[in-house]
Amino acid sequence: MPDVLPPPEEKARTVRQMFDRIAPGYDRVNRVMTGRRDQAWRRELVRRLRVSDADRVLDLACGTGDFAEIAREFTPHVVGLDFARVMLQGARRRKIEGVEWVQADALRLPLRDGSMTVAVSGFALRNFTSIPAVLAELARVIRPGGRIGLLEVDRPRNPIFRAGHTVYFNRVVPLIGGALSSERQAYRYLPASAAYMPAEAELLGMIREAGFERVRKQSHMLGAAQAITAVRA
Numbered sequence: 001m002p003d004v005l006p007p008p009e010e011k012a013r014t015v016r017q018m019f020d021r022i023a024p025g026y027d028r029v030n031r032v033m034t035g036r037r038d039q040a041w042r043r044e045l046v047r048r049l050r051v052s053d054a055d056r057v058l059d060l061a062c063g064t065g066d067f068a069e070i071a072r073e074f075t076p077h078v079v080g081l082d083f084a085r086v087m088l089q090g091a092r093r094r095k096i097e098g099v100e101w102v103q104a105d106a107l108r109l110p111l112r113d114g115s116m117t118v119a120v121s122g123f124a125l126r127n128f129t130s131i132p133a134v135l136a137e138l139a140r141v142i143r144p145g146g147r148i149g150l151l152e153v154d155r156p157r158n159p160i161f162r163a164g165h166t167v168y169f170n171r172v173v174p175l176i177g178g179a180l181s182s183e184r185q186a187y188r189y190l191p192a193s194a195a196y197m198p199a200e201a202e203l204l205g206m207i208r209e210a211g212f213e214r215v216r217k218q219s220h221m222l223g224a225a226q227a228i229t230a231v232r233a
């Protein structure tokens, strides 16, 4: 594991403190790093999940609330949950009417069994200490027939795109993040944390194993990002 990654027992605390530090510039850095595509990917995923006003949507690890804000256009029932206090402050500052913001851990969701019909999560999987444990929590709170949508970084398969992506992600992203936020260490963590992502077959298998079916993956930006959807069995 690259040296910027914390030891397992310190991961949760390190991640929470890091996001609290970068929260003020978080949205701006995301938009610059992705050429504003991140918001288009979130919107497309919410559309793919066919969110309607009958849905109760959880934005898991919501950060500053990008997904929650988009979901709120389709339904009045949205919960945004994150364990980083300052990220949530950024979300609350948006004053999105009707969204319930909750500070809690994704590994122990303070939500009743089957109380949600949709969950979305953006760029959070690799930050969790255990992806299967979070998927188990999602399976518990999503009622049968409910949908999940997970957006994450990915690595292009095509060797040429992959080489270009490696340079951009490992060298350019820390520079952009460092320049815009003065938190260069945090933006070294971002590319390094891709090492936490399981390979495609393993990740899709974990989702099925947790109790979801119809697991589908779509790639964005030549494979630099992935959007996975699934249905609670």
Ligand SMILES: C[S@@+](CC[C@H](N)C(=O)[O-])C[C@H]1O[C@@H](n2cnc3c(N)ncnc32)[C@H](O)[C@@H]1O
Pocket (backbone or CB within 6 Å): 012, 015, 016, 019, 060, 061, 062, 063, 064, 065, 066, 067, 081, 082, 083, 084, 087, 104, 105, 106, 107, 121, 122, 123, 124, 127, 128, 129
């Ligand atoms: C890269 S940010 C993504 C924020 C937002 N979802 C987005 O799409 O921009 C990752 C978020 O995951 C949150 N997070 C990481 N582990 C968490 C956990 N165990 N419980 C709750 N939130 C967590 C962090 O606090 C951070 O806000």
